[in-house]
Amino acid sequence: MKIAKSSGCILSYDPNLRLPLWPSPEFAREEIMSIWDQADVIKINEEEITFLTGGDDPNDDSVVQNKLFHPNLKLLIVTEGSQGCRYYTQDFKGRVPGVKAKPVDTTGAGDAFVGGILYRLAADLNLYK
Numbered sequence: 001m002k003i004a005k006s007s008g009c010i011l012s013y014d015p016n017l018r019l020p021l022w023p024s025p026e027f028a029r030e031e032i033m034s035i036w037d038q039a040d041v042i043k044i045n046e047e048e049i050t051f052l053t054g055g056d057d058p059n060d061d062s063v064v065q066n067k068l069f070h071p072n073l074k075l076l077i078v079t080e081g082s083q084g085c086r087y088y089t090q091d092f093k094g095r096v097p098g099v100k101a102k103p104v105d106t107t108g109a110g111d112a113f114v115g116g117i118l119y120r121l122a123a124d125l126n127l128y129k
Contacts, residue, residue, distance in 0.1 A: 001035065001038050005038065010040045010041060010074075010118075010121065010122075010125075011038055011039045011040050011041070012039065012040065012041040012042075012043070012114065012118055013035065013036070013038075013039035013041070013042045013043075014042070014043040014044070014110065014111075014114050015032045015044065015048060015052075016110070017032070017047065017048045017051060025051070028051075029051065029052060032052065033052065036068075036070065037070045037072065037073075038072075039073065040072070040073065040074045040075070041073075041074060041075045041076075041077070041117070041118070041121065042068075042073060042075070042076050042077070043077045043079065043110070043113070043114050043117070044068070044076070044077070044078055044079070045078065045079045045080070045081075045110070046058035046059070046078065046079075046080060049063065049064060049068065049078065052067075052068065053067045053068070058078070061086075061088075061093065064076065064078060064086075064088060065088060065093075069088055073090075074089065074090070074128045075087060075088070075089055075117075075121075075128055076088040076089075077117065079110060079113060080098070081098070082098045082100075082101075083097070083098050084096045084097040084098035084099075085098075085113075089128050089129075090128075091129070
């Protein structure tokens, strides 16, 4: 991460919380947050907000902005499944509604979403503004 950052790369982070894969919830939280402030773009979901903040309301913008947004972060995205997503930058925030679809299998949906976001950001680094 240090080499990528010093080379001017945009660092994206999707913690993709899977508690059964961690020795304990406390260890998971500590490790996830240990690199949190290095990311330029972070994608989380509502469950991860609740987990990372110790039980706070994932729908409260002030929780996201005060507890999870860090000074060097360019974009924080909160996915809400079929409801769409919320986004936060240094200067503004907003919401994008979901697109109606009849899912067959949602495996990889978050990864595809992040891939699309990163593709657009790579094409236009001014999207943060």
